[in-house]
Amino acid sequence: MRRVVVTGLGLVTPLGVGVQHNWDRLIAGTSGISAISRFDVSDIPCKVAGQVPRGTEVEGGFIPDAYVSPKDQKKIDDFILYAIGAADEAIKDSGWKPADDEQAERTGVMIGSGIGGLPAIYDGSVLLAEKGPRRLSPFFIPSALINLASGHVSIIHGYKGPNHSVVTACSTGAHALGDAARLIALDDADVMVAGGTEAAVSRLGLAGFAAARALSTGYNDTPEKASRPYDKGRDGFVMGEGAGVVVLEELEHAKKRGAKIYAEIVGYGMSGDAYHITAPAEDGNGGFRSMRMALKRAGLNTDEIDYINAHGTSTPVGDLIELGAVRRLFGDDLSGASMSSTKSAIGHLLGAAGSVEAIYSILSIRDQVVPPTLNLEDPSEGTEGADLVPLKAKERKVRAALSNSFGFGGTNASLVFKQFA
Amino acid sequence: MSDIAERVKKIVVEHLGVEEAKVTETASFIDDLGADSLDTVELVMAFEEEFGIEIPDDAAEKILTVKDAIDFIQSKSA
Numbered sequence: 001m002r003r004v005v006v007t008g009l010g011l012v013t014p015l016g017v018g019v020q021h022n023w024d025r026l027i028a029g030t031s032g033i034s035a036i037s038r039f040d041v042s043d044i045p046c047k048v049a050g051q052v053p054r055g056t057e058v059e060g061g062f063i064p065d066a067y068v069s070p071k072d073q074k075k076i077d078d079f080i081l082y083a084i085g086a087a088d089e090a091i092k093d094s095g096w097k098p099a100d101d102e103q104a105e106r107t108g109v110m111i112g113s114g115i116g117g118l119p120a121i122y123d124g125s126v127l128l129a130e131k132g133p134r135r136l137s138p139f140f141i142p143s144a145l146i147n148l149a150s151g152h153v154s155i156i157h158g159y160k161g162p163n164h165s166v167v168t169a170c171s172t173g174a175h176a177l178g179d180a181a182r183l184i185a186l187d188d189a190d191v192m193v194a195g196g197t198e199a200a201v202s203r204l205g206l207a208g209f210a211a212a213r214a215l216s217t218g219y220n221d222t223p224e225k226a227s228r229p230y231d232k233g234r235d236g237f238v239m240g241e242g243a244g245v246v247v248l249e250e251l252e253h254a255k256k257r258g259a260k261i262y263a264e265i266v267g268y269g270m271s272g273d274a275y276h277i278t279a280p281a282e283d284g285n286g287g288f289r290s291m292r293m294a295l296k297r298a299g300l301n302t303d304e305i306d307y308i309n310a311h312g313t314s315t316p317v318g319d320l321i322e323l324g325a326v327r328r329l330f331g332d333d334l335s336g337a338s339m340s341s342t343k344s345a346i347g348h349l350l351g352a353a354g355s356v357e358a359i360y361s362i363l364s365i366r367d368q369v370v371p372p373t374l375n376l377e378d379p380s381e382g383t384e385g386a387d388l389v390p391l392k393a394k395e396r397k398v399r400a401a402l403s404n405s406f407g408f409g410g411t412n413a414s415l416v417f418k419q420f421a
Numbered sequence: 422m423s424d425i426a427e428r429v430k431k432i433v434v435e436h437l438g439v440e441e442a443k444v445t446e447t448a449s450f451i452d453d454l455g456a457d458s459l460d461t462v463e464l465v466m467a468f469e470e471e472f473g474i475e476i477p478d479d480a481a482e483k484i485l486t487v488k489d490a491i492d493f494i495q496s497k498s499a
Binding site for chain 1 (some may be wrong): 436438439461462463466469470475
């Protein structure tokens with residue numbers, strides 16, 4: 001199979017817009033979690049989230065007009081807007097621009113989302129109930145459809161290759177990168193713009209996850225403390241929003257045009273729990289098999305993985321199940337690897353989590369530093385012997401990194417990136 | 422220029438994001454102002470809202486220019 005490398009990165013997250021801006025703040029231990037002020041949360045038990053900062057007044061603020069005209073912004077829900085923004089950065093970063101039809105037909109897009117246009121569907125439903133069908137905008141459906149993120153990016157940039165979209169809840173972003181890399185490996189495309197996007201921090205989204213008793217509720221007065229994976233005080237995940245998009249490219253194609261190569265995507269594993277709609281199987285078997293498959297595909301031993309970006313959502317049950325699965329594969333000391341959850345800084349970006357965290361993993365290889373698990377002040381029993389990178393980033397050798405993403409429905413995906421030499 | 426014409430042009434400028442000077446009475450929404458078929462559906466909805474009228478689909482299909490819109494609305498509110 002053909003080899004696939006990463007040649008462009010783009011991020012829109014609660015830490016702001018831009019890869020370097022994100023990374024600097026993440027390594028500095030900054031939290032992107034804040035009190036929700038955009039909509040009424042007075043009757044919802046969780047009142048905090050990782051929200052993408054907006055406007056020109058904030059450094060790294062997201063400016064919609066920079067990507068889409070005001071006239072067209074009302075035709076797309078925010079999850080599409082974030083994808084367009086992150087894709088714009090990744091594509092510019094890669095320097096790739098198809099010169100003719102043939103090259104355009106070899107360039108594709110695979111951007112997924114866990115939930116899609118939830119706010120648009122909410123607004124459309126209310127409008128329908130209050131004013132009837134004649135008041136519903138013709139742009140309602142295309143503003144909410146998940147694959148329209150890929151659609152818009154392809155239209156803006158003229159990419160005529162595979163146009164696809166992944167929907168696997170919180171493992172969407174990881175599956176998108178893995179599947180897109182496969183398309184390149186199998187010679188269906190030379191370049192794929194791939195990632196995940198999410199913008200479900202809305203009244204309906206928050207109330208829905210609160211109803212499932214999945215969210216943190218004990219830190220409404222100290223939002224930056226709410227996401228605390230592996231800490232004894234963790235009490236549920238914190239919603240986040242944003243997008244992570246990468247440019248994946250066939251190795252020889254990248255070399256030929258002198259592209260900057262961040263890392264090689266060498267491993268991809270997938271599995272199903274076949275257990276429960278929202279809870280992970282208690283023995284962590286699904287995550288274990290997903291990681292094992294990714295390492296096998298990568299041809300790497302556990303002692304060659306130096307960093308593990310955990311799924312680690314800060315739920316009482318899930319964090320330790322994942323750690324148990326990692327230990328089963330890597331041994332009690334994680335074979336010397338460091339493992340952290342960057343959700344401690346940005347919250348859980350659902351369908352965007354896997355691709356955003358893949359980018360953080362790639363940057364850990366580039367800069368030989370691993371990001372911290374914030375708020376890990378009092379580690380849970382059962383975490384002994386594992387380096388979970390509490391509170392502060394750590395400089396260390398990173399030859400290869402593993403990134404885990406697990407989703408509702410019992411779907412698991414693991415990616416392995418390796419330093420490109 | 423009548424009040425109706427001014428209001429129609431204002432809606433067209435807002436919805437299609439075009440310069441006011443381009444919105445002449447003979448301007449075609451699709452050929453001159455860059456609208457697509459979905460834009461024109463939304464435009465008709467905006468006219469309905471603004472003028473408190475109902476524009477049936479068969480009538481909407483014939484509203485292709487700024488003047489078509491003004492004429493139709495005038496005939497309804499006369």
